[in-house]
Amino acid sequence: MTKIRLYQNKTNPLVLPIILADRLGYFDRYQTVVDLELAESFQFHSNKSFVDNEVDGVMGDLTFFFDYLKQGKEAVVTSTLTRTIQLIGYPEALKKRGLRVGAARKGLFPFFMDYDLKEMLEDPEIVWIDNTYERINALENKEIDALVAIEPFITQIRKLLPTAVFWDSAASDKTMVMWCFDKAFYQKNPLLVKNFHLALEAAAADFNQLSPDEKIGQCLEVADYSQEAAEEMVHFMFEPQKNYSVRDFELLANWLAEDGQLAESLKGQDYIAQIYTE
Secondary structure, X not given: OOEEEEEEEOOOHHHHHHHHHHXXXXXXXXXXXXXXXXXXXXXXXXXXXXXXXXXXXXXXXXXXXXXXHHOOOOEEEEEEOOOOOEEEEOHHHOOOOOOEEEEOOOOOHHHXXXXXXXXXXXXXXXXEOOOHHHXXXXXXXXXXXXXXXXXXXXXXXXXXXXXXXXXXXXXOOOOOEEEEEEHHHHHHOHHHHHHHHHHHHHHHHHHHOOOHHHHHHHHHHOOOXXXXXXXXXXXXXXXXXXXXXXXXXXXXXXXXXXXXXXXXXXXHHHOEOOOOOO
16 A cells, blocks of 8 residues: 655644644554654755655645755645744834844745835844754844744743744645655555545544543643743644635745746746645
8 A cells, every 4th residue: 555655853843733633543544554753843954855855745834835945856745734933022112114024045034024024124134044053042142122923932932031922834824844745656646645634634633622620631642742842832822724725826926936036937827736625
């Protein structure tokens, strides 16, 4: 039976449904076989593994997808993903002109500045710091006023520093994070990929229904989380997976083309799979 090969980061909350589906029988229920390898930290190279055909699917923000295409990797977007990108910083700095924001150069922050944040931030100074841990150190040392990050870093920063969330991508009218699969793999195994996503959706929906203590228990006993990591999941809620929006895909494609990061814009219908039925 065909297996879906995955290499994921255990400490990313968005990987939890994969772990639960694997260990609690959801994949079995949906007749899906997954060969799952887990890294213990964010310092791993799943993107390279995807380009090199060592794994069949990967998650990330949509800019990754266009990078794959530029590298010659043929892929298809199969689903949306829970949005955890946030802008967080010292509350007293929010209203000042020239807010210093730490962000990754290849991330979505410049796009969000044009579409979601331009009314909130007045002439921000963007400090390009690609490594999340280095951004956190810069915030702690007051070298920047705010930063862009994802979970679990947001929760960790809130515990470490007197900060507030200025903006949450989950409040946007756009979804810029996704799952994608190797195009040839998807074309040969469309039902397998669909069942994979249905299993993830079932695992995530059941996790959302748990009490705080039950969430901690499941993270500890099933996913082998540390106590600290398990407690960080107490209030985490997974968004329902959906077919990726053609509008959102083309919005970012057009923006990247206008910025010179894509040779030309692309039509979403050529790159988006229809996994879920309405």
